[in-house]
Amino acid sequence: MNLIDSHAHIYSEKFNADRAEAVERSTQEGVTKIYMPNIDHTSIDAMLEAEEKYPDVCIPMMGLHPTSVDKDFERELYVVEEWLNKRSFAAVGECGIDLYWDKTFLPQQQEALKVQVELAKKHQLPLVLHTRDSFDEAYEIVSAAQDGTLKGIFHCFSGTVEExxxxxxxxxxxxxGGVATFRNGGLDKVLPHVQLEDLVLETDCPYLAPMPHRGKRNEPVYLPLIAQRVADLLNKPIEEVAEKTTANALNLFKL
Incomplete structure (x- = not known):
């Protein structure tokens, strides 16, 4: 099988001791590409170093994570814009709104997302959206800006059928991602109502490890567990899930 991890922080310090082995494990299991979302200015060096060491596998995005947005967010966005002007990236992200941890900077998060939506349009790149406890807020901004050119991913989707x-x-x-494998994750009631053409797979490593590894460090080698869960919920062969989600990811990121 050929699988793509559309969202993985393989550059995280949690992989400092065995990043090469983690990449090797994943490729042996058929994970051919790992798309890396940026967090803020502090994560860029590590992300680009991972790309340099594993250029055929690890592919960077450029964006500002909503939990890194505070009163000085404009400075962070200048860094994002400078990098987007300097070289190519697979997407603008991860960006969005996060109301799980703190609502203090919601206005700044909304403004930061609006800026990054426009950067995605300018550079003709897909958006990778973080919407934890904030689907409506993020959707409102992106839908208002949708002019037919915006594409992207609602990363770590765990919403309703209506969403x-x-x-x-x-x-x-x-x-x-791994939430699909959780007993109370809720996606067992949603995924049977969606089509494979609307899905990509992700691990979000080192977070959200799928069952039976929940609570441990997640890594791209676990992506087949997520693919199998999606296959079970859609009543389709895992090979079909792998083929279609891989095609979806490649079609999106080739923009």
Missing amino acids: AEKVKELGFLMGI
Whole structure:
């Protein structure tokens, strides 16, 4: 099988001791590409170093994570814009809104997302969206800016059937990760109502490891477990899930 991890922080310090082995393990299991979302200025060097060491596998994005947005967010966005002007990236991300940890900087998060939506348009890149406890807020901004050119992923999608339909109507994909394997994750009630053409797979490593590894460090080698869960919920062969989600990811990121 040929699988693509559309969202993985393989550059995280949690892989400092065995990053090469983690990449090797994943490629042996058929994970041919690992797309890396940026967090803020502090993560860029590590991300680009991973790309340099594993150029055929690890592919960077450029963006500002909503949990890194504070009163000085404009300075961070200048860094994002400078890098986007300097070289190519697979996407603008991860960006979005996060209301799980703190609502203090919601206005700044909204402004930062609006700026990054416009950067995606300017550079003709897909958006990779973080929407933890904030689907409506993020959707409102992106849908208002949708002019037919915006594409992207609602990363770590764990919403309702109605929200899945909104994502599809917007022309975006849903990133499905370890939550799909959780007993109370809720996606068992949603995924049977969506189509493979609207999905990509992700690990979000080192976070959200799928069952039976929940609570441990996640890594791209676990992506087949997520693919199998999606296959079970859609009542399709895992080979079909792998083929279609890989095609979806390649088609999106080739922009």
